[in-house]
Amino acid sequence: MARRARSTPKAAIMAGALVVVLLLVALGGYFLGSGGTPYRTVPEFPVQEYLSSSSSLRGNSYRLSGAILNSIAWSPQSGRLISVEPTGSGSPIPVVVPPLPGEIAMQKGQRFHFLVEIRENGIVYAKELTKS
Amino acid sequence: MRPILAALFVFLPWSFLGAQQNTEGAGDSAAATGGARPPQMNEGFIGRDIPAFDPGSEVASFDGKIWNINNNRLLRARFEKYLNAPAATGAADVAYRKTIDRILELLAPGNATRTNIEQAFALLPKASEYKDDANLCRTMSDAIHAAQVSLETIKNLKRENTLLEKQRATAEWNNMMAARSSALEVAGGSDAAVAAQQENVRFARDAKMASAKRILSDVAQTIENNKLRIALTELNTRGHLQALIMQYFATRRFEHVLMANRFYRAIYKDGDNSIDVYKRMVESLPVNRDAGQARINAEFDPKVAAAGGSGDRGAGVRAGTDGAAAGVDNRTDTDGSSGGSFAASGMKLGLENFSVESLTGGAAVAAQTLSKLVSSLSQVDSLANEAIRDVNEGVEAYKFLLEQGELNSAVERLAETFALGEFMPSVRLLSREDKRRALKFTQMRNELLAALEVNDLTRAEKLVNEMTETSADFDASKPLAKIETAKTISAMHLAKAKNAAVSGDRAAMESELRAATEIWPRNPALAEVGENIFQQTDLQQQALSELQRLIEQGDHRTIYRQNARFIAATALYPEWQEKLGTILEAMAEIEGSLQRAREIQQRGDAAGAWESIQLAAVRYPEDNEINRLRADLASGGAATFVQALNKGDELEARGETGAALAWYLEAHRQYPPSKFAQEKINALAERVLPGASPAAP
Numbered sequence: 028m029a030r031r032a033r034s035t036p037k038a039a040i041m042a043g044a045l046v047v048v049l050l051l052v053a054l055g056g057y058f059l060g061s062g063g064t065p066y067r068t069v070p071e072f073p074v075q076e077y078l079s080s081s082s083s084l085r086g087n088s089y090r091l092s093g094a095i096l097n098s099i100a101w102s103p104q105s106g107r108l109i110s111v112e113p114t115g116s117g118s119p120i121p122v123v124v125p126p127l128p129g130e131i132a133m134q135k136g137q138r139f140h141f142l143v144e145i146r147e148n149g150i151v152y153a154k155e156l157t158k159s
Numbered sequence: 160m161r162p163i164l165a166a167l168f169v170f171l172p173w174s175f176l177g178a179q180q181n182t183e184g185a186g187d188s189a190a191a192t193g194g195a196r197p198p199q200m201n202e203g204f205i206g207r208d209i210p211a212f213d214p215g216s217e218v219a220s221f222d223g224k225i226w227n228i229n230n231n232r233l234l235r236a237r238f239e240k241y242l243n244a245p246a247a248t249g250a251a252d253v254a255y256r257k258t259i260d261r262i263l264e265l266l267a268p269g270n271a272t273r274t275n276i277e278q279a280f281a282l283l284p285k286a287s288e289y290k291d292d293a294n295l296c297r298t299m300s301d302a303i304h305a306a307q308v309s310l311e312t313i314k315n316l317k318r319e320n321t322l323l324e325k326q327r328a329t330a331e332w333n334n335m336m337a338a339r340s341s342a343l344e345v346a347g348g349s350d351a352a353v354a355a356q357q358e359n360v361r362f363a364r365d366a367k368m369a370s371a372k373r374i375l376s377d378v379a380q381t382i383e384n385n386k387l388r389i390a391l392t393e394l395n396t397r398g399h400l401q402a403l404i405m406q407y408f409a410t411r412r413f414e415h416v417l418m419a420n421r422f423y424r425a426i427y428k429d430g431d432n433s434i435d436v437y438k439r440m441v442e443s444l445p446v447n448r449d450a451g452q453a454r455i456n457a458e459f460d461p462k463v464a465a466a467g468g469s470g471d472r473g474a475g476v477r478a479g480t481d482g483a484a485a486g487v488d489n490r491t492d493t494d495g496s497s498g499g500s501f502a503a504s505g506m507k508l509g510l511e512n513f514s515v516e517s518l519t520g521g522a523a524v525a526a527q528t529l530s531k532l533v534s535s536l537s538q539v540d541s542l543a544n545e546a547i548r549d550v551n552e553g554v555e556a557y558k559f560l561l562e563q564g565e566l567n568s569a570v571e572r573l574a575e576t577f578a579l580g581e582f583m584p585s586v587r588l589l590s591r592e593d594k595r596r597a598l599k600f601t602q603m604r605n606e607l608l609a610a611l612e613v614n615d616l617t618r619a620e621k622l623v624n625e626m627t628e629t630s631a632d633f634d635a636s637k638p639l640a641k642i643e644t645a646k647t648i649s650a651m652h653l654a655k656a657k658n659a660a661v662s663g664d665r666a667a668m669e670s671e672l673r674a675a676t677e678i679w680p681r682n683p684a685l686a687e688v689g690e691n692i693f694q695q696t697d698l699q700q701q702a703l704s705e706l707q708r709l710i711e712q713g714d715h716r717t718i719y720r721q722n723a724r725f726i727a728a729t730a731l732y733p734e735w736q737e738k739l740g741t742i743l744e745a746m747a748e749i750e751g752s753l754q755r756a757r758e759i760q761q762r763g764d765a766a767g768a769w770e771s772i773q774l775a776a777v778r779y780p781e782d783n784e785i786n787r788l789r790a791d792l793a794s795g796g797a798a799t800f801v802q803a804l805n806k807g808d809e810l811e812a813r814g815e816t817g818a819a820l821a822w823y824l825e826a827h828r829q830y831p832p833s834k835f836a837q838e839k840i841n842a843l844a845e846r847v848l849p850g851a852s853p854a855a856p
Contacts, residue, residue: 081810081818096828100844102851108844110824119824121817123847149810149817150847 065157066090066142072151074116081149091120091141091151092159095133109133111141124153131158235605237581238574242598247291247587255289256584258282259414266421276425279418291582295407295415299422302403306426309396316385316392323385327378334371338364394436397427401437404539409529412582413543420540432536441530444523550580554589561593566600566630573597600629607638616642616649616679649679653688660692665731668692702728703735710738713781719746749779756788765796766830773835800829807839816843 072089093113099121100108106125113120122141124133133139142155247256264270265279280303287297400423407415424432533539553576560569573594580586603626610619620642626633652675659668672692675685706725709718718725722743729735752775760768769792776785793801807822820843827836841853 078806078818078821081815082813096824099840100848100851100853102848105848105851108848108851117828118821119828121820121824121847145817149815151817 064092065140066155069142072113072120072141072143074113074118074120077120077145077149077151078118081145084145085147085149086145088142088144088154091122091143091153092138093120093141094138095135097135098133107133111139114138120151122151122153124156127153127156131156234574234578235601238577239598239601239605241577241581241586242594242601244591246590247584251289252291252587255286255291258286258289259418262286262418263414266418266425271421271425276422280422291587295412296418299403299415299419302400302419303422303426306396306400309392310426312392313389316389320382320385323378323382327375327382330371330375330378334368334375337367337371398436398440400426401434401536402440404536405434405437405526405529408539408543409525411546411580413546413580414583416539416543420536420543423536434530434534434536434539438530438534441523441526444526546579547583550576550583551585553579554585557589557597558593561596564630565632566596567626567633570597570600570604574601600626603629611638611641614645614677614679615681616645617681617683645678646682649675649682650684652678653682653684656692657688661730699728699731703732706735706739710742715742715746716782716784718742719750745779749775749782749785753784753788756792760792760796763796765792766800766833768792769797769801770830770833770835797830800826800833803829804835804839807836811839811843816846819843820847 067090069088069090072091073084077084091111091113093111093116096110096112096119098107098109103126106123108121108123110119111122112118122143131139138159140157140159141153143151143153146152262279262282265275265282280300283296283300283303286292287294287300400419404416404419404423407413407419533542553572557569557573557576560566560572577586603622607619607622607626610616610622619638623635623638623642627635652671656668656671656675659665659671672685672689675682679685702724706718706728709715718739719742722739725739729739752772756768756772756775759771769789772785772789772792775782776789779785803822803826807819807826809819810816810822811819820840823836823839823843827833827840830836844851844853
């Protein structure tokens with residue numbers, strides 16, 4: 028009987044420590060992992076909603092991540108119109124990338140994170156972007 | 160000789176009618192010369208007053224008229240009548256022939272004694288009893304009797320003149336005696352007394368001579384009157400007999416010509432055979448050529464003037480007739496004495512009571528023509544004998560040709576002989592059996608002429624073949640050439656009518672059909688072609704009605720499927736052709752699009768097929784086939800592609816350019832060759848980035 032009593036607190040301590048360790052690892056991983064994705068404070072771009080009715084999204088800013096499918100048009104003054112395939116969706120989204128300071132070279136297939144804003148006529152403008 | 164005489168004697172009677180007969184040959188001649196004067200009408204060395212005969216064409220011409228002696232309806236009818244008549248072998252005919260032969264025998268040169276002449280004269284009334292004589296011998300008998308009476312009158316007048324001459328001699332003696340017994344004897348005295356006495360004696364002598372002088376003048380005037388009456392009477396009877404002979408000659412009564420001529424010579428034994436009296440008569444006949452009218456008196460209208468006289472005062476005598484009176488009304492101017500010469504003129508003969516004046520004009524022309532051909536009764540006699548010989552020879556020639564089976568020549572010879580000697584015994588005695596073959600051939604020839612006149616070429620060709628079999632010498636080349644030519648021309652017109660119908664030229668079609676009908680009215684092909692054309696026209700009308708209905712229903716595909724029928728139907732209607740052309744052009748494009756779309760679909764490219772048919776659907780949104788295929792593709796293999804495009808269109812229409820562009824990009828992603836998606840992308844890109852280049856630098 029006495030033997031059972033002596034083993035119970037030690038095991039509980041060890042289990043509790045393990046839980047703590049795991050919790051710490053999880054929290055660390057969480058914070059460490061999300062710490063590389065920019066614009067975490069803005070909502071993700073609602074692809075389906077946009078395709079259904081973009082007018083309701085007008086004025087909103089979103090975070091859009093995806094691969095560049097194609098360059099549709101380009102103007103030195105107005106910038107570039109590209110099609111982006113959002114991560115997790117097959118529907119390409121047209122995004123206007125205005126001339127930005129420190130412009131990053133964009134190539135087809137490259138993945139980027141865009142901070143976008145939906146403006147008049149539902150046109151998606153990139154305010155910031157970073158290569159992922 | 161026979162054709163020339165025949166032409167003359169055929170022509171003369173018709174010239175009485177003032178007829179202007181144009182024969183078939185004449186018409187051809189006029190057509191061939193373009194209305195120029197035919198050769199027969201040219202001035203010959205004897206002018207146009209004498210009939211001319213062209214043996215080549217068998218056409219006689221006279222006074223601007225031309226006449227085919229073998230091709231004339233009146234002559235044909237008369238000839239056929241003769242061919243149908245039995246031979247003149249009846250008892251009456253035989254008796255008549257014997258009477259005429261007896262008269263000619265009695266009057267023959269060498270037999271014409273006074274007794275024979277009287278016997279012949281006595282037979283004239285008997286001959287006139289037969290109908291074949293047509294009372295011509297009665298007329299001759301009357302004329303001879305009148306001549307004999309006039310000769311008696313002349314004898315009486317001459318006898319009276321002899322007596323009057325004696326009376327005049329007595330009167331002249333008495334006058335001379337009275338003058339002698341009243342010599343101007345003057346007694347002595349003063350000059351004044353002598354003159355007065357001589358004056359008294361002159362008065363006494365004139366008183367004594369007045370009676371004898373008046374008697375002498377009366378006798379002389381009576382003698383002159385009698386001389387004039389003698390001359391007029393002789394002229395009258397001579398003229399009548401000469402006119403009668405010429406009339407017999409003109410009417411081809413040659414035996415009567417001989418009889419009358421021999422009586423004439425028996426009556427007038429002075430040997431004067433000239434027909435000057437007759438010539439002066441007919442030359443005086445008035446003829447209004449412009450109006451074709453003439454008024455001809457039936458009696459003499461002599462105007463005789465005599466000049467002569469005794470002493471210092473002439474005597475004038477005028478004699479003339481008034482109206483139609485047969486007698487001579489003489490008016491004399493008695494203030495003269497005897498005459499020694501006279502002249503007579505102005506004698507007339509004619510047919511005053513004919514109601515158709517052109518007939519009288521024709522008669523006058525014919526009489527004048529005849530008078531120019533002959534100048535003496537001997538010539539007339541000679542021509543009559545020649546004609547009789549020619550007629551007899553013609554009949555013999557006909558019989559010979561008939562035996563040889565040369566019907567064509569036989570009929571021509573008989574027709575000429577008939578025209579010349581219709582009343583001659585040899586012609587009249589031809590048996591009906593001998594004439595039957597000629598009749599049949601003549602009927603066939605007349606039928607052939609009639610068939611050719613009305614362009615019944617089928618009948619004409621059949622007749623030509625029959626006539627060729629019947630007659631060994633029938634020349635079928637001319638009619639056959641005409642028939643074949645007409646057939647060819649008719650066929651050409653029919654072919655043109657068919658072409659015109661096909662090309663839609665209705666006016667030309669009707670014109671050509673009319674021309675073909677005129678050339679060969681009973682052409683069997685004419686009815687067939689006409690029926691086909693009209694059946695075609697009926698089918699065309701039905702097709703046009705259906706075309707109109709289909710156009711109103713918008714069923715262009717049915718029109719397209721039956722395009723050959725409608726193309727043929729609208730051949731005559733340019734406005735319909737234009738409508739049909741537009742429809743068929745559109746349908747050809749639609750069908751081409753459908754064909755291409757189906758081929759693309761068969762390759763598994765549904766989106767491409769849809770795009771192909773969509774292009775056609777934009778232009779032809781009403782076409783059911785296009786819409787059906789497009790719907791099939793849109794709901795089938797190309798559903799998501801079409802849906803993306805449609806969604807893009809929907810959003811673009813709502814002004815959601817960005818979202819619309821997203822859908823077009825999606826469509827382009829699904830079907831990269833899509834022209835529709837690319838065009839939309841380009842358009843919206845330009846809207847989003849105005850002035851931007853399509854590609855990135």
